[in-house]
Amino acid sequence: MRRADRLFEIVQILRRTSGPLTADAIAAELETSRRSVYRDIAALVAQRVPIRGEAGIGYVLERGFDMPPLMLTSDEVEAVVLGAQWVLVHADEGLARAAADVLAKVAAIVPERLRDQIEDPAVITPPRWSERLDAGVDVARLRAWSLQGRKLHIRYADQAGRETERTVWPFLVGYMDRVRMLIAWCELRDDFRMFRTDRLSAIDYREERYPERRATLRRRWLAMINQQRDPEAT
Structure with a gap:
């Protein structure tokens, strides 16, 4: 790998990593030596790329760094x-x-x-073989309400067809192969719930914002899902 390409890749690796990354980890991904990584990062810092390094912890790319014109492999x-x-x-x-x-x-x-x-790509996604069952649901508006942190009042039918009404705090819309899911905090159950959009028989889009931060709900839900997958993780 040319050095110019390696410098670009180091910035890319740091951009997609949420926490500090050690020189050893960077070297392993780039299949180069730790010494080369040290030299490359020093060169990037000299070019005013805002990389912060802490001994024994790793390197972090500061927020707000603008990449050069788009370069894709x-x-x-x-x-x-x-x-x-x-x-x-x-x-x-x-x-x-x-x-x-x-x-x-x-x-x-x-x-x-x-x-x-x-x-003329060499990759393909299979077509959708059946019609959407949630054709009457404005999924784009569900996404907007999730981003804005606003409440919804919904009427929802479970698998047996029993309907309930509830107020929820939407924060994610999940796209699966066959169904789409609204992921929300449910005031009725006082817990997280996943609602199939094809079982939503009525939706009232309320202007009221819910009190929790959307990012906090998302982190809590992901932690719960990870715990359910691996009970010994915590």
Whole structure:
């Protein structure tokens, strides 16, 4: 790997990592030596890339750093294409349009040698074989209410067809192959619940904001899911 490419990759690795990363971990991913990583990071710092390092802890890229013009590898282009294909098939109309726009933007800026991977890709997502059962649900609006941290009052039918009314705090919309899920804190159950959108018979979009931060709810829910998967993890 050329040094210029390695410098770019180090910035990419630090950007996608939430916590400090050691030189050994960076060296292992790049298949290079720790000494080379030390030299490369020193070169990046000299170029005013805001990398902060702490002995024995690792390196962190400060927030707000602007990358140079978009540079993508062949694998990264295929990842974008495959992800966009999945969104086009499984997401709501708003996200599907956004996915098509992303592909058009990427095709306009990547080098000519990579353009064929967008226009004639070697990856594919299977088509959706059946119609959506939640055609009457405005999933884009559910996403908006989740982002804004606003309450919903819903009427929901369980697997046996029993209906309940409840007020919920939505914070995520999950897209599966066959169904879409609204993930929320339920005031009725005083706990997290997942609601299939095809079982929502009525939705009242309320302007009232719920008291908890959306990011906090998301972290708590993910921690609960991880605990259920691995009870010995904590």
